[in-house]
Amino acid sequence: MAKGKVGKTVESLGDYLRDQRVTAQLSLRQLAEQAGVSNPYLSQIERGLRRPSAEVLQQIAKALRISAEQLYVRAGIVDPANGMGGSVELSILGDPALTERQKQSLLDVYASFVATNLATGEIADPHAADVAS
Known part of the structure; x- marks a missing residue:
């Protein structure tokens, strides 16, 4: 590189x-x-x-x-492998009332909350339900 x-x-x-x-x-x-x-x-x-x-x-x-979702995934903005890539992220990215900085801040906060909840066991791995279904 x-x-x-x-x-x-x-x-x-x-x-x-x-x-x-x-x-x-x-x-x-x-x-x-x-x-x-x-x-x-x-x-x-x-x-x-x-x-x-x-x-x-x-x-x-x-x-x-x-x-656009394909590009978000490739750019690392949305990460479906880690549970990131659902409607919350796409709604944030698609909201014309938010600036780009606000969108990125919201995505960062959301990702942080999800990671914390997964780490503390407050929520189960979102992909575990997919496997069980």
Whole structure:
């Protein structure tokens, strides 16, 4: 991994976005225009140098005609493997009345509460019910 990268999750997000863009037969410039972001910014996202906000991911998903949830998972915003990825997280991310900072704060608080409750045994592992069903 090159120096200056913001993380492996973001790097794999960039690879995924590039693959989706190529599959959609869009140039970097075309996708940037359709998503409403600058060419250099989108390039930095694809190279794993920048971590996009949930709002930018939503715009990119719309331009690529793919699920925004897929991008949230790949960006590490939503983590279905740890019980993160349900309606609470998606509701927060989709709420236009919240700023990006407020959304991230709420997601962090929610994740903290869930992790604490799992650690203290106050709630069972949400995936245990899936296995038992």
